[in-house]
Amino acid sequence: MRKETLQAWALILPALLLLVAFTHWPAVATLVDSFYTTPKGSRPPRFVGLENFTDLWTDPVFWRAMHNNAIYAIATIPISIVLALAMALAVNTAIPGRALVRMAYFTPTMLPMIAVANIWLFFFTPDYGLFDQILAPFGGGRHNWLGDTATALPAMIAVAVWKEAGFFMLFFLAALQAMPPDLKEAANLEGSSRWNFFRRVTLPLLMPTTLFVLVNAVINAFRLVDHVVVMTRGGPDNATTLLLYYIYEAGFRFWDTALASTLTVVLLILLGLLAWLQFGVLGKRIHYR
Amino acid sequence: MIHRRTLLAATAASLAAPTIVRAQAVTKLSFYYPIAVGGPIPAIIDGYCAEFKAQTGIEVTPVYAGNYGETLTKAVTAIKGGSGPQFAVLLAAEMHSLQDMDILTPLDSLGLDAAALKTWTDGFYPAFLANSRAEGKLWSVPFQRSTAVMYYNKDAFAEVGLDPAKFPRTWAELEAAAAKLTKKDASGRVTRWGVKMAADVGNAQWTFGALANQAGHILMNEAGTETYFNHPKAIEALTYWRGLAATHHASPDGIANWAQLSPDFLEGNAAIVQHTTGNLTNVKANAKFNFGVAGLPGKDGPRTVVGGGNIYFFKHASAAERAAALKFTQFLAAPERAADWSIKTGYIATQPAAYETKALKDYVAGFPPADVARGFLPVAVGELSTFENQRVYAALTNNIQASLNLTKSPAQAMADTQVEADRILKPFKKG
Structure with a gap:
């Protein structure tokens, strides 16, 4: 028994070490740092309790970032999932050039986000960028997509959806392919309409996949900020500052480790709550075979 | 061995x-x-x-x-x-x-x-x-x-009847020239902007430092512990910048991106751009038209920033x-x-x-x-430089962007910047 325990520990040790070193230890260290001031040259960090959190409460940029991130999440999550499902259904049927279409849908996922952002920078260029050129013949004027407070965040959302939808499509497609064909045959014999079949059979069977995709989409709504760095750097006037970008800015542009740690703790709590909501509440209502 | x-x-x-x-x-x-x-x-x-x-x-x-x-x-x-x-x-x-x-x-x-x-x-x-x-x-x-300099399209100057050899030396002259240079097509769509200046994160403060000097104002003390944004001359500088788009319609609304200025100029989309001298060789190699380089104008005469x-x-x-x-x-x-x-x-x-x-x-x-x-070095001032420099830059940039997007008045933007900068620099004030 003792030997087996030892053996078990030895087996999980490599994974445990990596997890502790790169996940748990940084998380704990961040929590500790969030109770201290930022060390500066000759001034060592000082314990301030919850002061960093109360400061955050009155920080307008923090609330702006939370607000932006909420909009970003509420828009990207449903749009990318619905789009992914639609694309998966489209390429699951026998259409001409199916392989090509599948590849086209999946291409954005394979490109690095930095490259994607640079391509979209051109799309969004005012006057002679792709969108303005397309809109010009229809009487569309000049759009300063990224330079206008009103359109900058929607532009970021569009890029994120474009990037994500193809990836999620892959999961839906795999789930659709795994679905036994006899269900479809039975439904046909019963004279069920295509819409009815989709609503009563396909969709419920896709629910485990949907939950998985949803979890990923939620994480990405807080994680995917690379294009903000390349395209707007949070501007104009914080219109595209998302929570993670604000953490980056606090940590690596202002070197304010106290603010960055405090923000990180808030983000961790937020993600924890969302995970609990998803698995605890939604997970129970999903039928796994 | x-x-x-x-x-x-x-x-x-x-x-x-x-x-x-x-x-x-x-x-x-x-x-x-x-x-x-x-x-x-x-x-x-x-x-x-x-x-x-x-x-x-x-x-x-x-x-x-x-x-x-x-x-x-x-x-x-x-x-x-x-x-x-x-x-x-x-x-x-x-x-x-x-x-x-x-x-x-x-x-x-x-x-x-x-x-x-x-x-x-x-x-x-x-x-x-x-x-x-x-x-x-x-x-x-x-x-x-x-230093910041103006690159200008001499062909465009000649086309609208401006003297390509004489670049504007005052704000009023620049406003008039930029308005003249702005060209629209039959549908009313602008095909060439008079002037563009960068207001994106990382560059807005440099553009603004030059404008403040043009109004005869320095934005900080030498020790880097105090800033003077909430000053009539700083507000005047921002009002002038905003007016190029809002009043004279010679510059696009919203903010212009630094990285976009060179292509804009080379494509003929902007007749004048404010950029760095460091870009000269690039422009020289790629411009398909006659271009000129000039010192920045000022409220009363040329002023610039290093x-x-x-x-x-x-x-x-x-x-x-x-x-x-x-x-x-x-x-x-x-x-x-x-x-x-x-x-x-x-x-x-x-x-x-x-x-x-x-x-x-x-x-x-x-x-x-x-x-x-080099000829404008005598009228150049140092760049905005303080403790917690990037934070002060961020405060200034956000407020400039808000003002250029017409969500804040120049006076409000400068007042807000000053409050923020005072808060940031509080630990560095001595005595």
């Missing part, structure tokens, strides 16, 4: 030798630099490093690290992580912030004696050392230095590494190389001596725009 004793003796001797001798033992250095303009900058830097290695045997590895902001982030992160470059080109205006982090070493710690250091640094233009002084010491060496990067030396480097880094810096600053750098990029050579070299004299004679910026 080398005996152990000989080896020990040799080691002891080399340890006892003066710093300069040991410096020759240093064969590897790492050097971060940013790129803020178009053109083949990495090839030029690589060329200098190769030449330096051939001369001295010291291998300098140049690391291109992004724009100024990104290079700062990478250099500081690497140094805080315990490694990082021995020296780097960073924004001249970052001096106070870098000093506050306690990672810099002043120039008098590099192994030069006081007299030699004075002779060397006296050779630079004083305007380029404006952002280098603190606590009675020098903390950086001018390298890729510039900009660009200095070479900083970091504390964590050993004495030998510092000496080697100094050697490379002196190699770069030598008049012939400063002249070569100026010709290849458009940056202003950092010392008058470079303009006495034959190469630069000939170049300037054949291409007069290359000498425009």
Whole structure:
């Protein structure tokens, strides 16, 4: 028994070490740092309790970032999932050039986000960028997509959806392919309409996949900020500052480790709550075979 | 055969030798630099490093690290992580912030004696050392230095009946010229903008520093502990900037991106752009029309701001590494190389001596725009530079962007910036 325990520990040790070193230890260290001031040259960090959190409460940029991130999440999550499902259904049927279409849908996922952002920078260029050129013949004027407070965040959302939808499509497609064909045959014999079949059979069977995709989409709504760095750097006037970008800015542009740690703790709590909501509440209502 | 004793003796001797001798033992250095303009900058830097290695045997590895902001982030992160470059080109205006982090070493710690250091640094233009002084010491060496200048499309000037040889010298003249240069097609869509100035994160504060000086106003004290945004002249400068789009419709609404200005100008989408002298060679190589370079106008007459990067030396480097880094810096600053750098990029050579070299004299004679910026050095001020520099920049940039997007009045934007800057700089005020 003792030997087996030892053996078990030895087996999980490599994974445990990596997890502790790169996940748990940084998380704990961040929590500790969030109770201290930022060390500066000759001034060592000082314990301030919850002061960093109360400061955050009155920080307008923090609330702006939370607000932006909420909009970003509420828009990207449903749009990318619905789009992914639609694309998966489209390429699951026998259409001409199916392989090509599948590849086209999946291409954005394979490109690095930095490259994607640079391509979209051109799309969004005012006057002679792709969108303005397309809109010009229809009487569309000049759009300063990224330079206008009103359109900058929607532009970021569009890029994120474009990037994500193809990836999620892959999961839906795999789930659709795994679905036994006899269900479809039975439904046909019963004279069920295509819409009815989709609503009563396909969709419920896709629910485990949907939950998985949803979890990923939620994480990405807080994680995917690379294009903000390349395209707007949070501007104009914080219109595209998302929570993670604000953490980056606090940590690596202002070197304010106290603010960055405090923000990180808030983000961790937020993600924890969302995970609990998803698995605890939604997970129970999903039928796994 | 080398005996152990000989080896020990040799080691002891080399340890006892003066710093300069040991410096020759240093064969590897790492050097971060940013790129803020178009053109083949990495090839030029690589060329200098190769030449330096051939001369001295010291291998300098140049690391291109992004724009100024990104290079700062990478250099500081690497140094805080315990490694990082021995020296780097960073924004001249970052001096106070870098000093506050306690990672810099002043120039008098590099192994030069006081007299030699004075002779060397006296050779630079004083305007380029404006952002280098603190606590009675020098903390950086001018390298890729510039002033803001206007690039203008001479063909467009001629087309609308403006004299291509005379660029506007006052705000009123510029407003009138820019309005004239703005061209619309039959549907009312603007096909050419009069003027564009950058207001994106990382550049808005530089544009604004020039505008404030044009109104006759300096935005901070020399110690970097106070700012003066909430001042009628600063508000006037922002009002003028906003008016170019909002009142005169000669500039696009919202904000313009620094990286987009060169393509806009080269595509003919903007007739005038405010940019750095460092972009001159790029524009010269790619413009398909006649272009001119002019000093910035001012409320009453031309005024501008210096900009660009200095070479900083970091504390964590050993004495030998510092000496080697100094050697490379002196190699770069030598008049012939400063002249070569100026010709290849458009940056202003950092010392008058470079303009006495034959190469630069000939170049300037054949291409007069290359000498425009130097003529405006007497009316240039230092760049906005404070403690917590990036934070003050962020506060200013956000408010400028809000104002240009018409969500805040210029007065409100400047008042908000001042409140924010006061809060940021509170710990640094003495007495």
